[in-house]
Amino acid sequence: MPSASDEVRAAIVAAGGALRFDEYMRIALYGKGGFYNSGGQAGRRGDFITSPEIGPLFGAVLARWIEAEWRRMGEPDDFTIVECGAGPGTLARGVMAASPQWRHHYCAVELSERQRREHPETVRSISELPAGPLNGVVIANELLDNVPFRLAVFDGGWREVAVCVGQGDGFAEVTSAPDPKWDWLPATAPHGTRLPIQDGAAAWAASAHRLLRQGSVLAFDYCTPTTSELVGRPWREWLRTYRAQGRGEHYLAGAGTQDITAQVCIDQLPPPTEIDSQTQFLHRWGIDDLVEEGRLAWAASAARPDVKALSMRSRVRESEALLDSRGVGAFQALTWRVADAGGKRGA
Numbered sequence: 001m002p003s004a005s006d007e008v009r010a011a012i013v014a015a016g017g018a019l020r021f022d023e024y025m026r027i028a029l030y031g032k033g034g035f036y037n038s039g040g041q042a043g044r045r046g047d048f049i050t051s052p053e054i055g056p057l058f059g060a061v062l063a064r065w066i067e068a069e070w071r072r073m074g075e076p077d078d079f080t081i082v083e084c085g086a087g088p089g090t091l092a093r094g095v096m097a098a099s100p101q102w103r104h105h106y107c108a109v110e111l112s113e114r115q116r117r118e119h120p121e122t123v124r125s126i127s128e129l130p131a132g133p134l135n136g137v138v139i140a141n142e143l144l145d146n147v148p149f150r151l152a153v154f155d156g157g158w159r160e161v162a163v164c165v166g167q168g169d170g171f172a173e174v175t176s177a178p179d180p181k182w183d184w185l186p187a188t189a190p191h192g193t194r195l196p197i198q199d200g201a202a203a204w205a206a207s208a209h210r211l212l213r214q215g216s217v218l219a220f221d222y223c224t225p226t227t228s229e230l231v232g233r234p235w236r237e238w239l240r241t242y243r244a245q246g247r248g249e250h251y252l253a254g255a256g257t258q259d260i261t262a263q264v265c266i267d268q269l270p271p272p273t274e275i276d277s278q279t280q281f282l283h284r285w286g287i288d289d290l291v292e293e294g295r296l297a298w299a300a301s302a303a304r305p306d307v308k309a310l311s312m313r314s315r316v317r318e319s320e321a322l323l324d325s326r327g328v329g330a331f332q333a334l335t336w337r338v339a340d341a342g343g344k345r346g347a
């Protein structure tokens, strides 16, 4: 199998000497030798911990939100849950452990074949969004930050960053005239300012919304309300790489061996119907009740604990991590609701 670096090099040649940054990122993450196809993933034994990987409590709370959506829609028999960017299927397991009535319609969408093989047998495991229209919900945790984006840099005026072959085995950057559609970028910025152009994330939100006849799209991620807030901030704060539970190297180094992610700029997405912090969302959908239930279950069986009792006790620790405002608690929950009757709104 070619390494991601070999694939990038071949793509640079095919593109005439310089590859757009989003294309570089797509190969580095999702090419045959890309990070997510060669062992990279979320989890304790993986490269980073996400909310579902903290434990099943996140899925249990989401199951409550999904249940409410199902009821709001009149309890349709054909209710479908589409989870996009499902990784190894941990959130699917967490949601289904709550034994919902609609569990037989769970569709886990994951680009990486290696991770799809880890999905539970009870889900329909596929590599791209299913055909619509559907009645149901589309959910995604930490997907949008991983969608390849284009990169703008301010050098007396805005330029687009592309990747070329550098010295030795490495890659370097060249710039070219920006896309004329980027006229919304701030007129001026400190020299060297970089900004992500997240058309791919916006297109995903729009297609997830289009998929639904009735229902909602819900995405959790680390977000920044407006792109202009990134102006003047060191790019390393918002364009991050991860590997083996720590920060990685420069994004042009080690293609295929590290994750590449960006803060999601909400103003580049279709306007959400609702924006909550993850903490607000989890409180609203009953995390406190579930933790209390866990405490009581543990108290009742502490003298003769079984696996179920241990898992109930772990809800206390899981909730601390899920609500931590220095971590995932500060993420945003973005909801796009499909209008109930007579058409759609939002995306």
Ligand SMILES: C[S@@+](CC[C@H](N)C(=O)[O-])C[C@H]1O[C@@H](n2cnc3c(N)ncnc32)[C@H](O)[C@@H]1O
Pocket: 036, 042, 043, 050, 051, 052, 053, 084, 085, 086, 087, 088, 090, 091, 109, 110, 111, 112, 115, 127, 128, 140, 141, 142, 143, 146, 147
């Ligand atoms: C940061 S991981 C998050 C995994 C999981 N949702 C979690 O929270 O643990 C992002 C995942 O999204 C997948 N992914 C990225 N773009 C995708 C797309 N367009 N369709 C399906 N999966 C995608 C990646 O392969 C990766 O497994």
